[in-house]
Amino acid sequence: MKTVYLTENPSLELMRLGAYPRPSAPSTLAIGELACRARGVRDIRPLLRVSSILPLLPLPYRIFVPAKADRRPSKLVNCQVIPPVRGGVDFIELDECCKGLSPEMTYILFCRAKPLALRAQLGLELCGTYATAPEHYPEMATQYDPEPLTNVSSITAALERFVREPDSIAARQALHYVQNKSASPMESALLLLLCLPPAEGEYGLPIPERNADLPIIAYLGQQHDEKTRYGDLVYREAQLVLEYQSLLYHDEPGSKHADEDRRDDIEAMGYTVMFITPERLQDFDCFEGIVQRIAHHLGLAPACVPLGLTPEKRSLRRLLLPASWNV
Structure with a gap:
C-alpha cells in the first residue's frame, strides 16, 4: 500500500x-x-x-x-x-x-x-x-x-x-517569543501585543515568564492546590504578575472566589497583580493605559514605550485578536 x-x-x-x-x-x-x-x-x-x-x-x-x-x-x-x-x-x-x-x-x-x-x-x-x-x-x-x-x-x-x-x-526569529505551556490563545496574544518589537507595531516590552513558579506554593504548604496556576505572565524582578481573566469560567460556582483567593495569595508574597479582562484588551485606549502601568513597574522611561494607534498596531491587533473585536 x-x-x-x-x-x-x-x-x-x-x-x-x-x-x-x-x-x-x-x-x-x-x-x-x-x-x-x-x-x-x-x-x-x-x-x-x-x-x-x-x-x-x-x-x-x-x-x-x-x-x-x-x-x-x-x-x-x-x-x-x-x-x-x-x-x-x-x-x-x-x-x-x-x-x-x-x-x-x-x-x-x-x-x-x-x-x-x-x-x-x-x-x-x-x-x-x-x-x-x-x-x-x-x-x-x-x-x-x-x-x-x-x-x-x-x-x-x-x-x-x-x-x-x-x-x-x-522560525529562529519567532522562537525568541515562544515559551512553554501557554494556557490559552488570549494569553499568547497578550504576550505578543506587549513584547513584539516596535518595528512590528507593538511596544517591545521585556518578555515575561509564563505560568511561573512563585513562592506562593511554599507559603501555602499543604493547602496549595496543584491544579491552581499562579502567574500567567510574570516579571519576577519587578514582582509584577499579569493575569488574563477570561470570562469562560465565570459562571462556574466559586470561580470568582477562586480568582480573589489567588490574587490575595500572590499579593501576600509582595507581588502586584494586574487582572486583564477581554474588555480591557479589546479597548485600545484602556490597553495602552495597562502598557504604561507595566512600563512604570519595570522602571522604563515613558519615551521607551511607543504609544498611539498606528497602522502597524491596527494590523497586528487584527491578526492576533478575534475578528469580532474592533480597534
Missing part, C-alpha cells in the same frame, strides 16, 4: 483536530527512504477507501515527494519537494497509509512565509496546553488542557538539522 507524506499545512490541521497523539513519537526518514510514496491521483484514490485521515482534509492534498521528477500535480494532489534535513525528516504515523510531519518540523516549515506575529503565535500554541479551531472547521471551539505537542528545546534541536539557512531563519 502506498503512503501519503503530508506537508506542514495539513499536518497542522490534523493536530488541531486532535488526530495527533500527545505526546507523539516521530520516526525519522531519510529523503530517499520515503517508501511506497503516493504521488498522484492513481496512488491517492485507492487510499481514500481505507484511510481515516485523508477524508478529514480539504483538497488538494498537500504531500511531500523527494524530487521534482516525482511531482504529479492535479486537482486532487499538490506535490512539494521535501527540504534537506540532516539525518532525515520526522514524521508521525497517523493511520496505515498516512504520515504527518512532526510538530517541530511543521512549525519550522510553517514559518517560512508568515509574519512574525503568526509565527510566534503558532509556536506558543504548539508548545502550549490548548489547540485552536482548525482552519477548515471554524465551527469547532478551542480545546483547552491537552498535553503540549512539543516544547522550545525540541524545536531548537530540530532547527539545527535544516541544511539551508533560509528554511529555518524565520
Whole structure:
C-alpha cells in the first residue's frame, strides 16, 4: 500500500483536530527512504477507501515527494519537494497509509512565509496546553488542557538539522517569543501585543515568564492546590504578575472566589497583580493605559514605550485578536 507524506499545512490541521497523539513519537526518514510514496491521483484514490485521515482534509492534498521528477500535480494532489534535513525528516504515523510531519518540523516549515506575529503565535500554541479551531472547521471551539505537542528545546534541536539557512531563519526569529505551556490563545496574544518589537507595531516590552513558579506554593504548604496556576505572565524582578481573566469560567460556582483567593495569595508574597479582562484588551485606549502601568513597574522611561494607534498596531491587533473585536 502506498503512503501519503503530508506537508506542514495539513499536518497542522490534523493536530488541531486532535488526530495527533500527545505526546507523539516521530520516526525519522531519510529523503530517499520515503517508501511506497503516493504521488498522484492513481496512488491517492485507492487510499481514500481505507484511510481515516485523508477524508478529514480539504483538497488538494498537500504531500511531500523527494524530487521534482516525482511531482504529479492535479486537482486532487499538490506535490512539494521535501527540504534537506540532516539525518532525515520526522514524521508521525497517523493511520496505515498516512504520515504527518512532526510538530517541530511543521512549525519550522510553517514559518517560512508568515509574519512574525503568526509565527510566534503558532509556536506558543504548539508548545502550549490548548489547540485552536482548525482552519477548515471554524465551527469547532478551542480545546483547552491537552498535553503540549512539543516544547522550545525540541524545536531548537530540530532547527539545527535544516541544511539551508533560509528554511529555518524565520522560525529562529519567532522562537525568541515562544515559551512553554501557554494556557490559552488570549494569553499568547497578550504576550505578543506587549513584547513584539516596535518595528512590528507593538511596544517591545521585556518578555515575561509564563505560568511561573512563585513562592506562593511554599507559603501555602499543604493547602496549595496543584491544579491552581499562579502567574500567567510574570516579571519576577519587578514582582509584577499579569493575569488574563477570561470570562469562560465565570459562571462556574466559586470561580470568582477562586480568582480573589489567588490574587490575595500572590499579593501576600509582595507581588502586584494586574487582572486583564477581554474588555480591557479589546479597548485600545484602556490597553495602552495597562502598557504604561507595566512600563512604570519595570522602571522604563515613558519615551521607551511607543504609544498611539498606528497602522502597524491596527494590523497586528487584527491578526492576533478575534475578528469580532474592533480597534
